[in-house]
Amino acid sequence: MGQMNHVTDGEPFPESWRAPGSTEAMAAGDPTFWTVLVVGIEPEVHAVTETMLDRATYAGQPVRLLHARSVLDAEAALRSGDDIAVILLDVEMETQDTGLRLVRTIRETLGIEDTRIVLRTGQPGDAPDADTVLRYDINDYRARTELTDVRLFSVIVAALRAYDRLRTIATQRDALGQMNQTLELRIAERTQELQDSETRLRSILETSVLPIFITAASGGQVLYANKSAHRLLGLVETRCDDDIWHRPADRRDLLNTVGQSGSVHDVEAQMIAVDGHRFWALIAAVAMTFDGQPAVLISLNDISSRKAMEEELKRLAATDALTGIGNRRQLMELGDRELRRARRYGGPLSVLILDIDHFKHINDTHGHALGDEALKTMVTCCLQQLREIDIMCRLGGEEFVVLMPETPVSAARTGAERLREKVAALKIPLTGDETLSFTISIGLTEPHQSDDTLGDVLMRADEALYAAKREGRNRVVVR
The missing domain is CATH 3.40.50.2300 (Response regulator)
Known part of the structure; x- marks a missing residue:
């Protein structure tokens, strides 16, 4: 370059x-x-x-x-x-x-x-x-x-894409936080100055494009709502605000914090709009006196787009880009959850590690593009055989893990043999009338009392997998 x-x-x-x-x-x-x-x-x-x-x-x-x-x-x-x-x-x-x-x-x-x-x-x-x-x-x-050239470029592009998204979210979060802090400061300053002139206070709040309302410190009665709050939330004076909170506990926690410290800012909560849809809001609140009684002024900023972007980033971070199933990170999260559940309730849990036999030969002979196609085809085939509660994730390279909750090893072995047979029957078209077939080896185990972590279970399943390789491949070995 x-x-x-x-x-x-x-x-x-x-x-x-x-x-x-x-x-x-x-x-x-x-x-x-x-x-x-x-x-x-x-x-x-x-x-x-x-x-x-x-x-x-x-x-x-x-x-x-x-x-x-x-x-x-x-x-x-x-x-x-x-x-x-x-x-x-x-x-x-x-x-x-x-x-x-x-x-x-x-x-x-x-x-x-x-x-x-x-x-x-x-x-x-x-x-x-x-x-x-x-x-x-x-x-x-x-x-x-x-x-290789292409694989290194793909790895760097994936890393740059993740970095770019992280920086975008951070920039948006900082901008929203700064805007909210500025708004809170302005409201606090104006509220202090205009406590003796509620008419002037109303005129200021009405000009805000953000929904702002004033609620009684106890009881939840709405004392004032600007036009934006009325349009978005349907708030009017004398109505209670308890039905605009998706989680009533969020309202209770907010008022408790304001009562203790006088104000809060950058609090995230889900609200319910007048048309019934839920949205995420960034909330600022300050204690005040209104109509001669203790009250709380609350302002909202709709951050649903930002939250959606954060959720999408989380999804991408947990998904294998090639096959669309969970990646190693999601495997560890879901695997730890299933291991804890099995130990808590005493139910069985079977863990499979499967690997495409001679995958390097496929890549070297037919190219990485066909190797990628083999991985995707194999995953699709396995998903068609697995149950809805089963979890399949990519461990790395051509290795995949299947978690089978509520399944003893004896039943899991039957399922593993079915996976092996179905994959062996696959045919990927090549040039002309030629097709590519391949097999998989599977290591199968279940949690032992001595296992401290999911990693211990995976290590034993991996040992079973390599035993299957040593014994000739295209087989299931249980440890």
Whole structure:
């Protein structure tokens, strides 16, 4: 992609980046690029990464690479003030766990939350455990051998997309918070000034585009509602406000807090509009005297769009982009829930790990596109055989986990054999009359009394899976 910055021992951290055709803009600090920090001690890793991402762009903006060949260089880059979107980090550097210690420094010491982290490992077995992935919000991890040109670009684009959404939500949240604080300050100032002139107070509140109403501190009677509150909530004087709250406890908590501290702001609650639909509101409230009695002035700001975006981001963060089923993060959340439920009520829980046999050969022979098609076809086939209460998630690569609640191992084995047979019967069209068929191996287990976490159960299922591989593949092994 042209010149790239390099952070190396003994050299100051660079202040600008110049790219062909944009020298003046970049030197002037125009933030029209995405910065990716590549961290690793092997020079060839940096060279290969630079070659793979040459001229890479996302959302119309080029990718800028910074290079750090030690932990100290990486920390200097992160402290420099550069807006780093993604860190592509080798797990093994000076020591075997240097990369993971740097991850801990990034999240806990430096307090960097939005920057996405992608780990590169020497082998698939070097991947971090699930607790580390969740605790330090690691976006992805891949073995170096997996990161072809296209696959590395896809991983970086996914990380940039997540970073972009996080920054968008943060910007909107800050803007809404600032607006709400400004409104609260204005209302508090005006309320104090106009306590002896309610006519003037009403004229001010009527001009607000936000719904504002005044309710009695006890009893819930509406003493005043501006036009916006009347249109949105149907509020009129003498009516009680208790039926506009989706959760009455939210109203009770709000009034209690105002009674104790005098005001609240940035409280989120679901409200009920006059037409019956629910919406999320950001609420500010301040204690006052109105008509000679204790009252509370409440203002609302509809944040339903922001909440919808946050929910969509949560959904995307828990979904495997290729197959549409849950990813590793969702597996750990749902798996922990099912494990706790099984132990609480004493019901059975079966756990399967399945893996496509000779998947690397499929990729090498027919290409990654057909390999991806094989994964999607296999998932669709399995979902058609599983029950509605069963949970299927992608663990990583060609490995998948199926959780079967309320199912003893004997019944789960029958189901696993059915999955194996159905997948073996699949035929994916190739060129001409040729088709591709493949098989799966399955490891099956159930929680033991000695298991502390879901990870212990998955480890045993994984051992059963590899036993199935050793015994010839295309089989189910129980541990």
